[in-house]
Structures are given as structure tokens and as C-alpha cells.
Amino acid sequence: MNENADPADVFRQESAELLEQLEQALLDLEQRPGDHDLIDTAFRALHTIKGSGAMFGFEQVAAFTHEFESAFDRVRKGEAAPDPELIAVALNAKDFIRAQIERPEETDAVIGVCILADLRKLFADAEARAPIETPESAAEPPGKPAAKTTTWRLGFRFNKDVLVNGSNPLLLLDELRGLGDCRVTVHCDRVPPLGQMEPDACYLEWDVVLTMAHPRSAIDDVFMFVADDMELKVEAVDEASAIMAPEAATPIAQAAVAAPESAAANPPTGAAPAPAHAEHAGALAETSAKHVETSTIRVPAERLDEMMDRVGELVIAQARLTQLASKEGAGGAKGVAEEIERLTSALRDAMMGIRMVPIGSLFGRFRRLVHDLSRDLGKEIDLTTAGEETELDKTMIERLADPLVHIIRNAADHGLEDAEARRAAGKPPAGHINLVARHAGAEVLISVSEDGRGLDARRIRAKAEENGLIAAGAALADAELHQLIFLPGFSTAKEVSALSGRGVGLDVVKRTIEGMRGSIDVATRPGQGTEITLRLPLTLAIIEGLLVRVADARYAIPLTAVEECVELSEADATRSKGRSFLNIRGELVPFLRLRELFDEPGEPDAHQKVVIVAVADTRVGLVVDQIIGSHQTVIKSLSKLHADVPSFSGATILGDGAVALILDVPHLIALGQARETRMQSSTAEFA
Amino acid sequence: MKTILAVDDSASVRHMVKITLSAAGYQVIEAGDGREGLTQAKANAVAMIVTDLNMPNMNGLEFIREVRKLPPYRGVPIVFLTTESDDGMKQQAKAAGATGWITKPFRQEQLLAAAKKFLG
Numbered sequence: 001m002n003e004n005a006d007p008a009d010v011f012r013q014e015s016a017e018l019l020e021q022l023e024q025a026l027l028d029l030e031q032r033p034g035d036h037d038l039i040d041t042a043f044r045a046l047h048t049i050k051g052s053g054a055m056f057g058f059e060q061v062a063a064f065t066h067e068f069e070s071a072f073d074r075v076r077k078g079e080a081a082p083d084p085e086l087i088a089v090a091l092n093a094k095d096f097i098r099a100q101i102e103r104p105e106e107t108d109a110v111i112g113v114c115i116l117a118d119l120r121k122l123f124a125d126a127e128a129r130a131p132i133e134t135p136e137s138a139a140e141p142p143g144k145p146a147a148k149t150t151t152w153r154l155g156f157r158f159n160k161d162v163l164v165n166g167s168n169p170l171l172l173l174d175e176l177r178g179l180g181d182c183r184v185t186v187h188c189d190r191v192p193p194l195g196q197m198e199p200d201a202c203y204l205e206w207d208v209v210l211t212m213a214h215p216r217s218a219i220d221d222v223f224m225f226v227a228d229d230m231e232l233k234v235e236a237v238d239e240a241s242a243i244m245a246p247e248a249a250t251p252i253a254q255a256a257v258a259a260p261e262s263a264a265a266n267p268p269t270g271a272a273p274a275p276a277h278a279e280h281a282g283a284l285a286e287t288s289a290k291h292v293e294t295s296t297i298r299v300p301a302e303r304l305d306e307m308m309d310r311v312g313e314l315v316i317a318q319a320r321l322t323q324l325a326s327k328e329g330a331g332g333a334k335g336v337a338e339e340i341e342r343l344t345s346a347l348r349d350a351m352m353g354i355r356m357v358p359i360g361s362l363f364g365r366f367r368r369l370v371h372d373l374s375r376d377l378g379k380e381i382d383l384t385t386a387g388e389e390t391e392l393d394k395t396m397i398e399r400l401a402d403p404l405v406h407i408i409r410n411a412a413d414h415g416l417e418d419a420e421a422r423r424a425a426g427k428p429p430a431g432h433i434n435l436v437a438r439h440a441g442a443e444v445l446i447s448v449s450e451d452g453r454g455l456d457a458r459r460i461r462a463k464a465e466e467n468g469l470i471a472a473g474a475a476l477a478d479a480e481l482h483q484l485i486f487l488p489g490f491s492t493a494k495e496v497s498a499l500s501g502r503g504v505g506l507d508v509v510k511r512t513i514e515g516m517r518g519s520i521d522v523a524t525r526p527g528q529g530t531e532i533t534l535r536l537p538l539t540l541a542i543i544e545g546l547l548v549r550v551a552d553a554r555y556a557i558p559l560t561a562v563e564e565c566v567e568l569s570e571a572d573a574t575r576s577k578g579r580s581f582l583n584i585r586g587e588l589v590p591f592l593r594l595r596e597l598f599d600e601p602g603e604p605d606a607h608q609k610v611v612i613v614a615v616a617d618t619r620v621g622l623v624v625d626q627i628i629g630s631h632q633t634v635i636k637s638l639s640k641l642h643a644d645v646p647s648f649s650g651a652t653i654l655g656d657g658a659v660a661l662i663l664d665v666p667h668l669i670a671l672g673q674a675r676e677t678r679m680q681s682s683t684a685e686f687a
Numbered sequence: 688m689k690t691i692l693a694v695d696d697s698a699s700v701r702h703m704v705k706i707t708l709s710a711a712g713y714q715v716i717e718a719g720d721g722r723e724g725l726t727q728a729k730a731n732a733v734a735m736i737v738t739d740l741n742m743p744n745m746n747g748l749e750f751i752r753e754v755r756k757l758p759p760y761r762g763v764p765i766v767f768l769t770t771e772s773d774d775g776m777k778q779q780a781k782a783a784g785a786t787g788w789i790t791k792p793f794r795q796e797q798l799l800a801a802a803k804k805f806l807g
Contacts, residue, residue, distance in 0.1 A: 110710035110795060117796050164755075166735075166764030166786035171807045200761055225766075225787035225804065 011058065012101055018045040019098050026087050026094070027368060031361050033082050035298075042090070043072040049097065061100050064112050068093050071119060080123065085178075089118045091368065121178070149180065149213045153237045157190075157205040159229040164200050167226050173206070175222045180212025209237075301394065304355055311344075311351045312634035316653045318344040319632075323656055345632075352393075352538075359437045359446070360388030362397050366408055370433060373412040380419060380430035381412055387437035392444050396516055396536060400446070403509040407448045407532050408433065410506065415452035415530050425527060427451065443560060444538060449531035455524040457481045464490060482522045486510040514666050517543075517558065517649065519615045545633035545652070545662065548611060549626040551600035554660040556633050556652055557622070561613045561665040565627055568608040580675065582610060582621050590672045591621030597647070597671075613665050620672035622663070635662065647671075689806055690714045690731055694724035694738040694750065695768065700791070704737055704768070707795045708802060721745025725753050728760060735806055736760075737798070740769035740776070748783050755784040764805035768793060 022045040029038045046069040053062035068090060074080040093115050099107045154176075158169060176182055187205040191197070212218065219234055220227070318340050325337035363385045370383040392400075416422075416431035423429055434449045457478045464470045464484045484490055488507040513520050518536035537543060537560060545556035546565075568591075572582055581588045589612060595604055610621040633652040638645065649664035691713045693704040698719075705715040716731060718724035722745040724738060736754065740747035747767060754760045766787040767780055777788055786805060789797050 108706070108710045110707055113795060114711055114799055117799070164761045165781075165784050166762060166805060168764075168805065168807070171804060174807065175804065225801070228781060 008057065011053065015049050015053070015061075015101050016098070018049055019094050021045050022094050023091065023368075026090050027365055029082050030084060030087050030364060036076075039072065039076050039082060043069065043076050046072055053101075058101060058104075060104070060109070060112075061097055064093070064100065064116070065097055067116055067119060071123060074123070086119075086122055089115060089122060093119070149211050150216075151209060151211040151237050152216070152219065153233075153235050154208040154210060154219065155205070155233040156208075156223075157231050158202045158226060160198070160201040160203070162202050162226060162229050165229070167229075169202065169204070169206075172222055172226070173208075176208055176210055176219075179214050179218055179222070180210055182211075183209045304394070308351055308355065311348050312636075314344055315348055315632060315634050319654065320657060348632075355394050356391035356538075357394045357397055358388060359390050359392050359397060359444075360385075362401060362404070363388050363435055363437075365401070366404065366435060369405060369408060370412065373409060377412060378418070379412065379416055381416060382430050382432045383435065384432070385435040390437035390439060390444060391538075392437075392536070393538065399512060399516060400534075400536075403512050403534070404435075404446070404448065406506065406509050408435075411448055411450040411452070411530070411532075415450040415454075417453050421453075425453075439538075440535075444536045445533055446536065447531055447533040449529060451529040454526040454528055455482050455485070455522070455530055456526070460484055460490075482524060485522070486520065519666065543633050543635060543662075545631050546611065547628040547631040547654075547660065548609075548622075548624040549628060550594045550598060550624050551602060553598075553600075554628065554654065554658065555594070555624075556631060556660050556662045557611060557613060558662070558665060559630060561615060563612045563614045563619065566610050566612065566621075568610045568623055584612065584619075584621075587619075589619050589621050590675060591623055592668060592672050592675070593623040595623070595625070613669065615666050615669050618669050618673060620669045622668065633660075633662065688712065688714045689734040690716060691802065692716050692718060692724060692727055692731070692733040692736045692738075694718045694721065694727075694736065694742070694747070696720055696739060696742045700739070700768070703795075704798065707798050711799055711802065713802060713806075721747060721750030721753075724750050728754050728757065732759070733763065735763060735802060736765040737768050738765065740767055740771050740780070748779060751780070751785060752783045766801050766805070768798070 022042055025038045025041040025045070029035065029042065032038065046065055050062045050065040050069050053059070053065060071080070071086070071090075075082050075086070080086070096107070096112055096115055100112070158167070162169070173184060176184075185207040187207065188203070190205065191203040197203070210219070216234065216236075223230065223232060318337075322337045322341055325333040366385075367383060370381050373379075374381040411433050412431070416433070417425065417427075419429040422431065432451045435447075436449075437444060437446045439445075460481050461470070461476070464481070464487075465472050467490060469484060469487050469490060470476065486506045486509070488505065490505070490507070510520050513534055513536070516536055518534055521533045521535070522530065523533070524530040537558070543556075544559040546559050546562050548555055548557060566582070566584070568582070580591050580593070582591050583589075591610055593604075594600075604623075605625040608623050608625060609627050610623050611627065612619055612621050614620075631652075631654070635650045636652060637650050638648065642648075646667055647664055648661045649667075650662045652660050652662060654660050691704075691708050693701050693708075693715055694717075695701045695704070696719055701717045701719075705717065708715050713734075716727055716733070718727045720742045721738075724736070725745065727733070728736065736751075738747045738750060742750075745753075747769070751765050754763075754765065764786040765784060766789060767785050768789050768791060770791045772790045780788065787801050789801060
């Protein structure tokens with residue numbers, strides 16, 4: 001590091017890194033609240049920022065951070081839980097600290113006061129509440145054991161005109177839920193028949209059983225503005241009787257209150273609306289979640305990988321055993337071999353199951369991303385997700401993070417219009433990004449769609465011509481033009497400047513996806529939006545392959561890519577000497593003779609077969625000598641020496657110990673396509 | 688973004704309300720007295736009103752009585768921000784349709800807490 005560097009700059013740089021770590025830890029903590037390493041990371045980051053902040057003259061930063069450090073110290077000591085509310089507040093705090101460090105003059109201290117107020121509210125108990133009055137006396141009571149909780153039963157009804165006067169009981173209920181574990185029962189006895197009902201009068205009564213660590217005064221605080229307009233009964237009860245009592249009717253009553261709640265709750269703009277609802281639903285889940293937690297073991301990922309390797313070897317060995325047993329015909333050995341085959345396949349499935357992680361863990365991170373993008377771009381953006389429970393191999397989920405981030409950034413930056421343009425187009429001002437994962441056969445489809453302006457084929461063409469990616473005036477269908485956005489060198493100036501700080505283009509996204517044996521599709525409708533769909537295999541470790549023979553060697557073709565197998569008729573074989581096309585139900589499909597491609601000497605078999613493979617909508621035929629059958633294939637990556645060999649994506653070991661190469665279908669399709677184009681252009685020249 | 692109308696004859700109080708609430712993401716529009724406040728309330732979709740009690744032209748009580756007569760303002764929270772802490776006056780304000788009461792000098796957190804309580 002430069003000796004003469006401004007110490008403040010050093011601190012800025014260091015804290016930027018620490019804050020990044022902090023954010024990651026917080027986001028991960030949301031997924032794995034019990035992870036002590038994460039809590040430690042968060043605590044250390046805060047601790048260091050506080051310490052160095054004070055040293056380099058960022059006193060305000062230090063003072064602010066101090067409170068969060070104390071909070072995480074308590075989490076670290078097990079005195080508080082890293083629940084979503086705390087994480088949400090801490091994320092805001094992280095942003096605020098960052099702003100304070102980087103743009104102190106533009107940062108409004110009031111925001112900090114609000115964040116600290118939120119934090120204290122979370123941690124408030126009898127002693128900790130007092131300091132709210134004076135922000136300076138920030139110290140948390142050190143080493144205090146987890147506050148004792150008390151259960152209260154509340155019964156209340158409001159005057160009929162409470163709604164007219166501007167109070168919203170739903171918000172008050174939310175506030176109660178924010179205090180602790182809360183079960184709400186609503187009584188509708190006073191609701192008159194429809195004919196006599198005044199639409200803006202409040203007829204409902206509530207019973208609430210609230211378990212909280214706060215003092216009784218917290219309840220009074222909730223109702224402080226309506227205390228005169230309501231009847232409120234509060235009594236302390238012991239937990240057991242609270243649960244036993246009239247709560248038999250709770251589920252129905254809860255459903256009754258839930259419905260108007262979702263309908264009437266004001267559109268949650270910013271602030272902190274979600275936790276209360278989550279808590280509402282979480283009351284039951286929480287108890288069961290505790291049990292689940294204790295029966296979970298955390299295992300380092302490498303061990304899983306190692307085990308997967310072993311299982312892979314076992315599958316191979318088992319295949320050999322099966323083959324030997326069938327040869328010798330010894331009845332006993334055959335039975336055992338079959339038994340082992342069954343067990344092995346069960347073991348393999350179980351092993352793959354262990355590696356499967358719901359993709360929701362990945363989706364969770366994008367909420368933050370979209371939230372930030374929305375702020376940075378000044379566009380209102382809603383993110384909806386579906387299919388969070390869809391499971392995918394753990395390593396794939398990690399590798400998917402960057403590509404998806406990029407696609408979402410693109411969607412927000414280029415896809416969605418600003419509010420004005422949207423209004424002009426008759427759309428709601430808030431843009432919408434939808435993130436969906438679902439299973440489709442042995443594939444997982446992940447789509448990112450937005451309701452923005454759609455891809456502009458003309459602009460893409462102009463850009464591609466300008467960058468020399470296509471010849472001026474080349475005849476390309478819109479779908480082909482859309483594919484151009486995935487080419488290296490296709491990026492707009494805007495992209496480089498503002499958002500894509502990583503300098504990753506869509507070409508890198510495409511390469512990453514294809515490296516995972518996946519593919520990427522674009523569907524777009526002008527003015528209505530664009531959908532980018534990633535198709536991925538379920539796992540990287542094992543694939544179902546179609547085993548074929550070309551000359552003396554055997555090859556595996558990933559079964560997901562295989563559409564059908566047809567015979568190469570002699571007529572086709574000879575007629576198509578010049579043009580390698582096959583007529584499949586009226587559609588011309590180019591084909592590649594693998595014998596020629598692999599330079600196999602000798603004459604081909606008399607009856608050659610064509611395996612039609614497809615990626616997205618592009619089909620190519622692969623001519624082989626024999627189709628052997630389907631084969632569970634454990635993928636072995638090629639050595640570094642061979643990694644650059646095109647046409648193959650890996651290798652597998654067959655039952656008899658021989659090695660079969662796995663064909664790289666996307667590459668072969670590209671090759672077939674290239675030949676087709678060449679053929680077309682050469683015929684055009686002759687014509 | 689939710690709009691909050693701040694009605695007060697003191698520009699510095701209005702400013703204080705404005706910086707406090709706009710930092711929390713609300714849009715704040717201002718009015719110097721009740722009459723002006725009424726005009727603003729009619730011209731804008733206001734989600735919450737923070738008003739002083741003693742003001743020239745039209746005082747706070749008259750103001751909220753008038754506002755409550757406007758159909759869109761049935762149910763809109765109205766908070767008094769005033770040095771007055773007399774209980775009788777509070778009762779009058781309640782009767783006129785006030786939702787909450789904050790006594791000056793106020794702390795920023797109080798105002799924010801009220802905004803949060805009424806607007807969520």
C-alpha cells in the first residue's frame with residue numbers, strides 16, 4: 001500500500017471491504033441463522049469499522065456502529081436471535097455506514113437516528129428502552145441474560161369512529177406483533193347485518209395473547225393515541241393457560257383477520273411492512289422449525305464432493321460387476337449383482353438429494369439487488385419470485401449467482417423503462433421483474449422476465465453492425481438478432497459505465513451457462529417485455545446418457561439433448577453426399593457424420609443411425625454406427641491437457657472399464673449450423 | 688411515496704417536520720395556516736396531516752373540522768403538533784377528529800413514530 005496514502009482513504013477502502021463482508025454475512029445469516037461463523041464475521045466487521053473509524057476521525061461512524069456492534073455481541077453470546085427483522089435493520093445500517101464514510105456531507109443524520117430507533121425497538125427491554133430518550137447514552141446493558149418474557153392477554157375494542165378519525169387498527173396489530181410472539185383472535189359479534197352496517201365504522205373486537213420481553217408500558221405505547229377512544233383490558237397470564245384458553249377457535253379467527261388484512265393493508269412502500277406478516281405466519285412454523293434445526297448437521301461442502309466422487313466410482317464398479325455377472329451366468333453372482341445395482345442406484349439418488357439445495361437461497365439475495373437497483377436507477381421495481389423450493393445441485397446454485405445478477409441488472413437497467421415512459425405506454429409506473437424456477441423433466445428452468453420495452457431488433461442490428469458482428473444488411477430473423485446480445489463485444493456504452501461494474505457481458509453469462517451444460521433462450525415482445533430463460537441440468541455430477549458407437553469407440557450423448565433416433569436411409573446417405581441434410585417430417589435438419597468428424601478410418605456400418613439432438617430450437621443429426629442404449633454416466637472432467645479439445649465435454653467410465661467420451665452437444669450443433677450456413681452461401685454462389 | 692401535509696405558521700417548525708419526514712421517505716408539502724392547509728388538502732392526495740393548533744386565519748381546530756368534511760379525508764390520520772398540552776383542548780381536538788397529539792418541543796423520533804404508527 002502506498003506510504004503516502006491518506007489514512008482516511010485507507011480506512012474508506014478497508015471499510016468498503018468489511019461492509020461487503022458484513023452484507024454477505026447478513027444475507028447468509030438470513031438463510032442460516034444458527035451459523036456462528038457468520039455471526040462472528042458480522043461482529044468482527046462492525047468491531048473493526050468502529051475501532052478504525054474512531055482512529056481516523058470518523059467519530060460519527062464509530063458512534064453509530066457501536067450500537068450495532070453491541071447488538072451483534074449479544075447475538076454472538078446467544079442472548080438475541082439474528083432474526084429477519086434484525087438483519088433488515090442491520091442491512092440498512094450497513095448502507096448508512098457506507099454513506100457516512102463515502103459521502104458524509106450528503107448523509108442525513110436523521111436516517112441514522114431512525115435506524116438506531118428501529119434497532120433499539122428490537123432489543124428493547126425494561127432497561128434498554130430508557131436510552132431511546134437520549135441517543136447519546138447508547139450503551140447496551142452488558143452481559144445481561146436474555147430478557148425474561150411475560151405473556152399478556154389483551155382484549156380491546158375501539159369506538160366506532162376510530163377509522164374515520166384516522167387510526168388504523170391493522171397497523172396497531174402489526175405493532176403488537178412487532179413486540180413479540182403474538183396470537184390474534186378477532187371477534188365479529190358486533191358486526192351488524194349488511195343493511196345496517198356503516199361502511200367506515202369499526203365493529204370488530206380483538207383478543208391478543210402476546211408473549212414479549214418488553215415491559216407492560218410497551219403495550220400502552222402502541223395504543224397511546226387511541227387510548228381515549230377504546231376499551232383495553234390487559235392482564236398478565238402464565239403461558240400455559242394462555243395457550244389452553246379459547247384459542248381452540250384461533251385458526252378460523254386468524255383466517256378471518258388475515259383476509260381483510262391483506263386486502264386493506266396499505267401498499268407497503270419501503271418502510272418495514274413485511275416482518276409483521278411473516279411473524280404472523282411464523283408463529284406455528286417457529287416451534288416446528290426449532291425441532292428441524294436440532295436434527296440438522298452442517299457438513300463441509302468438500303466432504304460432500306468427495307462422497308459424490310466415491311459414489312461415482314461405486315456406480316462404475318457396480319456396472320462392471322453387473323456385466324461380469326451376466327457373462328459368467330453364475331446364478332448366485334447375478335442375484336447379488338442385481339441387489340448391488342439396486343442399492344447403488346438408491347445410494348446415488350440419496351447422494352444427489354443431499355447435494356440438492358432449494359434455489360430460494362439464491363433468490364433471497366436478489367431481493368436486495370433489486371431493491372438497490374431500484375434506488376440507483378430511480379425506477380420503481382417490484383420483484384416477484386416463484387418456485388423457490390425448486391432444488392438444484394449446490395455447486396450449480398453458486399455458479400448461477402453471477403449470471404443471474406447480470407441478467408437481473410440488465411432487465412432493470414435496459415429492459416424496464418422509467419416511470420414516465422411506462423405511464424406513456426399505459427403501464428403501471430412500477431416495473432415488474434419476475435423470477436421463476438421450475439422443473440421440466442431432467443432440467444431446471446430459471447426465467448427472468450420483466451414487463452419492460454422488449455428487445456429492439458433494429459437497435460440490436462445497428463449495434464451489431466457498428467461493432468462488426470454482422471455484415472451490414474445481413475438477412476437475419478428477429479430471433480437470430482436477439483441471440484446477438486450474447487455475443488462477445490455486444491454491449492452498450494451505458495452498460496460499461498454505470499451498473500455492470502464487474503465488466504461481465506452477456507457473452508460471459510452465456511458461456512457460464514453453457515459450461516454447466518445449460519442453454520439460454522430469449523423471448524421478447526416489443527413493448528411488453530423480455531424473458532430470459534436458463535435451462536440447466538439438475539446436477540453436474542451424473543447425467544443420463546445415450547451410449548453410441550462410432551467405429552470402435554463408444555461415446556455418450558446427454559439424453560436431455562436427444563430428441564429422437566432415426567435410420568439413415570441409403571438414399572439419404574448417398575443423395576446427401578454434397579448436402580448433409582435429412583428430411584425429418586418435412587423439416588430439413590443438417591447432420592454431421594461423426595466418423596468423418598473424428599477421422600475414423602475404414603468403412604461405416606451398413607445401416608447407419610442418426611441421433612437427432614437439439615438445444616433450444618436448433619436441431620442437428622449425428623450419424624453413428626450403432627446405438628447401444630441409455631447409460632447412467634458419471635461425468636469425469638477431462639484433464640487440463642485435453643480440456644481445450646472441442647466436441648467433448650467430459651468422459652465417463654463404462655461397465656467394462658473402457659472410457660467413453662461425452663459429446664459436447666451445443667458445440668456440435670454450432671458446428672452443424674456453421675456447415676449449413678456455409679453450404680447455403682456456397683449454393684447461393686452457384687445459383 | 689406518501690404525502691404528508693405540514694400546517695404550521697412557524698417556518699422553522701415546518702422545516703423541522705419536513706427534514707424529519709422526508710428523510711424517512713415521505714413527501715412533505717407545507718402550509719402556513721389553516722386556510723392554506725385546506726387549499727393544499729383539496730389540491731393534493733395527502734396521506735397524513737400534521738398541524739399546529741394556534742394559527743392565524745384559520746386555527747387548527749377549525750382546519751381539521753373542515754378537512755374532515757371532505758370525503759377523501761375521512762380516515763386520514765391528523766396529528767396535532769402543538770405547545771398546548773391542556774386536556775380540555777385535547778378533548779376538543781379529539782371531538783373535531785384528531786387522531787394523535789404531539790407536544791412541542793417534539794423529538795424527531797416522536798414524529799417518525801407517529802408517521803409509522805399511522806401510515807405503516
